[in-house]
Amino acid sequence: MANKYGDVIGVAVLAVAVLLIGLFQVFQPGGATFGDLTGGIVTFSTMVRIGILTIVIVGLNMLMGYAGQISLGQAAFYGMGAYASAVFSTRPELFGLPESLVAMWWWPWVVILAAMGFTGLFAYLVGRPILRLKGHYLAMATLGLGIMVYILFRENFGFRTTETNITGGYDGLFDVPRLAIGGFSLWPVERYYFFVWAIALIVIVLAMNMVKSRPGRALRAIHSSEIAAETMGVDTASFKVQVFVISAVFASLAGSLYAHFQAAVSPAPFSFEGSLDLVVMAAVGGMASVWGAPFGVATILVLEDLLRARLDLIFEGASGEIEVIVFGGLLVLIMIFMPEGVFVGIRNRINAWREERAGAAGDALPEQGAAK
Amino acid sequence: MQKLLQSQTARRIAQIALVTVLVGLTIYFAAQKNYRPVQYVQLALDGLRGGTIYALVALGFVTVFNVTGIINFAQGAFAMLGAMIAVSVNIALADLPGVPRLLLAGLAAVLITTLVGVIMERVTIFPARDAEPLTLIIITVGVFIVLQGIALLIWGTDSYSLDSFTTFETSDHIIRLGGEAEGAIPLIIRSQSFWIWGTAAVLMAGLWFFFERTMIGRALKACSDNRQAAALMGISPERMSMLSFALAAAVGAIGGFVLAPATRPIYDMGLSLGLKGFIAAIIGGLVNPAAAVVGGLMLGVIENLGAGITRAGFKDVIAFLILILMLLFRPQGLFTRQQRVEKV
Numbered sequence: 245m246a247n248k249y250g251d252v253i254g255v256a257v258l259a260v261a262v263l264l265i266g267l268f269q270v271f272q273p274g275g276a277t278f279g280d281l282t283g284g285i286v287t288f289s290t291m292v293r294i295g296i297l298t299i300v301i302v303g304l305n306m307l308m309g310y311a312g313q314i315s316l317g318q319a320a321f322y323g324m325g326a327y328a329s330a331v332f333s334t335r336p337e338l339f340g341l342p343e344s345l346v347a348m349w350w351w352p353w354v355v356i357l358a359a360m361g362f363t364g365l366f367a368y369l370v371g372r373p374i375l376r377l378k379g380h381y382l383a384m385a386t387l388g389l390g391i392m393v394y395i396l397f398r399e400n401f402g403f404r405t406t407e408t409n410i411t412g413g414y415d416g417l418f419d420v421p422r423l424a425i426g427g428f429s430l431w432p433v434e435r436y437y438f439f440v441w442a443i444a445l446i447v448i449v450l451a452m453n454m455v456k457s458r459p460g461r462a463l464r465a466i467h468s469s470e471i472a473a474e475t476m477g478v479d480t481a482s483f484k485v486q487v488f489v490i491s492a493v494f495a496s497l498a499g500s501l502y503a504h505f506q507a508a509v510s511p512a513p514f515s516f517e518g519s520l521d522l523v524v525m526a527a528v529g530g531m532a533s534v535w536g537a538p539f540g541v542a543t544i545l546v547l548e549d550l551l552r553a554r555l556d557l558i559f560e561g562a563s564g565e566i567e568v569i570v571f572g573g574l575l576v577l578i579m580i581f582m583p584e585g586v587f588v589g590i591r592n593r594i595n596a597w598r599e600e601r602a603g604a605a606g607d608a609l610p611e612q613g614a615a616k
Numbered sequence: 617m618q619k620l621l622q623s624q625t626a627r628r629i630a631q632i633a634l635v636t637v638l639v640g641l642t643i644y645f646a647a648q649k650n651y652r653p654v655q656y657v658q659l660a661l662d663g664l665r666g667g668t669i670y671a672l673v674a675l676g677f678v679t680v681f682n683v684t685g686i687i688n689f690a691q692g693a694f695a696m697l698g699a700m701i702a703v704s705v706n707i708a709l710a711d712l713p714g715v716p717r718l719l720l721a722g723l724a725a726v727l728i729t730t731l732v733g734v735i736m737e738r739v740t741i742f743p744a745r746d747a748e749p750l751t752l753i754i755i756t757v758g759v760f761i762v763l764q765g766i767a768l769l770i771w772g773t774d775s776y777s778l779d780s781f782t783t784f785e786t787s788d789h790i791i792r793l794g795g796e797a798e799g800a801i802p803l804i805i806r807s808q809s810f811w812i813w814g815t816a817a818v819l820m821a822g823l824w825f826f827f828e829r830t831m832i833g834r835a836l837k838a839c840s841d842n843r844q845a846a847a848l849m850g851i852s853p854e855r856m857s858m859l860s861f862a863l864a865a866a867v868g869a870i871g872g873f874v875l876a877p878a879t880r881p882i883y884d885m886g887l888s889l890g891l892k893g894f895i896a897a898i899i900g901g902l903v904n905p906a907a908a909v910v911g912g913l914m915l916g917v918i919e920n921l922g923a924g925i926t927r928a929g930f931k932d933v934i935a936f937l938i939l940i941l942m943l944l945f946r947p948q949g950l951f952t953r954q955q956r957v958e959k960v
Contacts, residue, residue, distance in 0.1 A: 314750050316757075373944050379749040380687040384894060385943045388936035391891075399929040516887065520757060527754060565769040572761030575754060580744045583751040 251452055254535035255445065262441045265291055270434050285553040286546050289433060292505060294542045295440035299498035301525050301537040302444075302451045303491030308523075309531030309585075310455060311487045312467035313375060314383045317390020318522045321363050321492040323397060323514030325499025328359035330417040330509040331410055338410060349424045356500040360493045367492030368485060375484045390519050398511040416510030423504050440501055444538070447494060451534045454490070463487060464532075524575050530585025539587050544571070631945055645925040654801050659924040660917050665809045665878060666892075667916015668816045669695070672871030673893025674900065674908035675823065676864030681902055682840030683853075683860035685749075689756040690736060692890020693763040694729050694865045698872025699881035700767060701725040703776040718781060726869045732763070733865025737858045745857070760886070767883035775880035780808045808878045815874045819867065820909060827905075836860060840903075888932065892919075895939045901949020911950070 269278040269288050278288045304318050332355040337343045345351045374385045396402075397411045411417065422431040423439070430439050454460050462483050465473035474480050503509050512518070521544070529540020551567045582589030673695055680688045702725040709717045740755050747755075792802035826833035838846040839856040847853050872881075872889075879885070892915060899911030915935060922934035942950075 308750070312750065314753060374940075377943055377947065380753060381943050381947060383750075383753050384687070384898070385940055387891070388939045392933050392936045392940075395929065395933050399927070402927065402930065520761065523754060523757070565765055568765030568768065569762050572758045572763075572765055575758035575761065576740050579747070579751050579755045579758065580740065583744075583747055 251535060255448060255452070258448070258535065258538055259445055262295075262445070266434065266438055266441070269437070286549045288437070290545050290549055292433060292437050292440055293502075294538065294545050295437070295444045296498050296501050296505065297522075297525065297541045297545070298444045298538040299447050299501070300495045300522060301529060301541050302447050302534055303494030304522055304526045305529065305531055305534060305537050306451055306455065306463070306487050307491040308526055309533065310460065310463040310467060311484055313484055313488065314379075314386065314523075315488075315491070316383050316387035316516070316519050316523065317393070318386075318491070318495055319514045319516075319518035320390040320393035321367065321495035322499040322502070322518070322522075323393060323511070324363045324366070325356070325359045325496030326503040326509045326514070327397060327411055327417075327499075328362065328496070329355050329500040329503040330420045332358075333421055333504075334417065334419060338408070346421075349426060352421060352423055352500075352504065356497065359500055360496045363496035364489045364493040367489045371485045371488040371492075375481065375488055387516065387519070390514075391516055394511060394515045394518075397514060411511070412509075414511065416508060418508045420503050420507045420509065422507070436505060440505070443497070443501065447497075448534055448537070455534060459483060459486065467532075521571075524571055526585075527575060527578050528586050530588030530591075533585060533588045533591075536585055536587040540585070543586070627945070634941065634945075642922075642925065649925050651925075652801060654803055656921065656924075658801075658803055659921050661803070661805065661809070663917040663920025664913060665806075665812055665916070666920065667896075667913040668812050669871050669875045669889065669912075670892045670896040670915055671909040671912025672816060672819065672867055673889050674896035674912045675820075675905055676868045677894055677897040678900070678902060678905050678908045679836075679867070680860050680864045681897070683836060684741070684745075684857045686741065686752050686756065687894065688861070688864065689753065689890060690760040690763055691864060691868055691893055692886035692888070693760050693767075694733060694868030694886075695872035695875070695889045695893075696767060696881070696883065696886030697729045697732060697763065698725045698869030699778075699876040699879075699885065700771055700776070700872075700883065701728050701869075702873045702876055703778050703881050704771070706778055707776075721778075722870075722873045725873045726866050729869035729872075730862050730866045733861040733868075734858055736865075737861035741857065741861070742854065745854075760890070764884060764886060767886075771883050773883065775882040776876075777880055778876040780806070780877045781811045781874075782807050806878060808874075812874045812878065815870065816909075819870060823867070823905070832859070836863075892935055895935055895942070898939060898942050898947075899950050901952045904949065904951070907949060907951045914950075 265278060268281065278291065279286070300318065300322055304315065307313050307315055307318075329352065331338065332341075333352040334346065336345045336351075370389060374382065374389070377385055398414060400409060400411050400413045403410065422429055422436075424430060430436050455463075462473065462478045462480075465476065465478055466480050466483060470480050502513075525540045525544045526537070527540070528543050529538070530536035547570075548567060551570060578586055584592065673691055676691045676694065677688065680686055680691070702721040705721040705724045706717060709720060712720070736759050740759055741752070744751060744755055790804050790806050792804055827837050828834070835846070835851045836856050836859060838849065839851055839853055843853050846856070875881075893912070896912035896915045897908045899914060900907030900909070902908075915938065918938065919931050919934045923929075923931035926934075
């Protein structure tokens with residue numbers, strides 16, 4: 245019964261939490277910043293990163309949870325957005341565009357939209373043949389695609405000369421400008437935080453509506469049984485490609501926001517490991533849950549900060565290695581015990597327990613309920 | 617239009633067009649480099665060495681897939697463990713003379729890695745054996761991350777080295793063929809290459825004997841032919857699942873061990889080996905061990921030639937291009953005639 249408003253409540257709780265954290269940072273009651281609140285472990289910029297990655301994970305959740313299609317190369321789309329923003333908003337002259345565009349406040353926004361369009365088109369062209377594959381084959385094809393895109397970034401698309409240094413190779417690109425609307429800069433970080441989370445919430449609400457609409461039901465049907473869905477007249481191939489494209493567009497948007505947040509871009513976050521991190525976040529949040537996405541991302545990023553800051557207390561001299569092991573182990577455990585994702589799994593279990601209790605309470609013979 | 621695109625003829629035309637473009641590109645790049653024939657032979661030979669390792673990793677993929685229906689992402693980590701453990705034992709036993717030291721290193725590498733494979737199957741695959749393929753894929757990916765993390769913890773980010781198993785009584789452990797004449801380029805073969813090829817050949821013969829001539833090997837084979845029928849005949853599919861992981865781990869470790877002197881083993885070498893091994897298995901059609909071996913050799917040669925005429929950093933791009941083309945046009949493998957019905 246709570247399910248009807250469950251999603252609305254979820255989004256509302258999220259929005260309030262976001263607002264509270266943001267306001268705390270802005271007004272700093274008692275002179276304490278958000279970072280001080282957590283003992284300096286979780287910084288405010290982590291909160292911004294959670295917002296950015298939420299946008300990616302919402303898309304990935306739709307793809308993996310609702311359509312049941314795996315993507316082990318999602319970081320490629322994320323990277324395409326990031327590199328497009330970094331390259332075009334700093335050096336449009338590389339592609340024959342007037343150099344004066346750099347000074348225009350609206351230019352980065354145009355780049356973001358163009359990057360989303362291009363990434364979507366790319367996903368469409370690649371997705372049409374690739375999504376015909378199933379299971380392991382699809383996993384490996386997306387993985388291969390992701391690694392190829394990553395190598396192209398890393399190897400500067402095969403160009404050797406410095407005049408055509410598009411992606412900056414291993415070092416990446418620097419001095420990406422901050423976003424601004426007219427004369428109003430979306431920086432310092434507090435402003436950017438509110439901006440990123442506004443976008444993230446819009447994406448979440450959009451995704452929720454998609455999931456509840458006919459395409460969403462069609463997607464879930466594809467996940468449970470593709471053959472049955474097809475028999476019922478669902479054009480499974482076209483729906484799968486659509487959701488693949490949507491997830492790619494979200495990832496590209498998030499990539500652009502990331503580039504303008506870091507003010508720099510390097511190939512590392514868009515590697516295979518980057519794609520794996522995204523899958524872990526999606527798995528923790530619950531794959532078939534839109535509002536699970538921010539919780540999945542937050543769990544992983546906060547855990548990351550926590551491990552980084554406090555690990556040496558548990559293991560002498562340990563550092564990044566343990567982090568990797570913990571995340572890998574976490575992924576395995578989640579998949580064995582809660583393949584539907586931690587947050588969704590817990591919610592389902594609470595719901596089941598509630599129904600059980602409600603059933604027991606309404607029963608004329610209480611001992612039957614007590615028996616289980 | 618839709619119909620036309622999906623028709624068999626259109627697919628054929630697309631395939632031919634693609635092949636033409638690829639061949640054209642190859643000739644274009646090769647012409648730019650202006651290599652001599654012997655240099656191509658050199659690239660192909662070096663590729664053949666790498667390809668042999670891919671073939672061994674691919675054998676692990678095929679064994680596990682046949683028995684359990686799982687693509688084991690952690691397969692590359694087995695090869696990595698084999699190499700790293702061998703290197704460590706070799707360092708630890710520095711007092712022993714060469715031959716027993718090397719034997720012990722190899723033995724330790726294979727035994728420990730096999731144990732890891734068995735533990736992996738018992739702890740992660742067995743409890744989730746009825747899960748969806750998507751879940752199982754992610755589980756093996758998780759195991760891969762854990763194994764690589766443990767390797768990072770033990771060995772750090774340094775790369776190590778292991779001496780070639782034998783030398784040619786030369787200082788640099790290589791033989792040169794030709795090149796005595798003025799201006800000629802010699803063909804160089806490293807001594808370790810012969811060890812890699814020889815070990816692979818012996819191993820494959822051994823595997824053939826195991827699958828065809830021993831009771832337990834035939835039980836494994838029966839299980840991959842028809843799980844249910846095998847179970848009815850008193851073969852435990854669960855035991856066979858464990859055995860297939862043990863076998864895959866052992867073969868992977870042997871591959872890593874013989875590869876170690878030819879490369880500089882490092883904790884993250886497993887990812888690339890695993891992915892290449894998978895591509896090799898796909899070229900061979902994923903269910904046929906012999907075809908997977910041929911696939912591995914082909915992949916090694918093609919990617920090395922491709923990287924040779926373009927640039928070294930593109931080696932993986934070429935390999936993954938092959939993977940995607942294979943998956944799209946010949947998911948049943950290069951050597952299988954009929955389209956396999958199940959595409960899961």
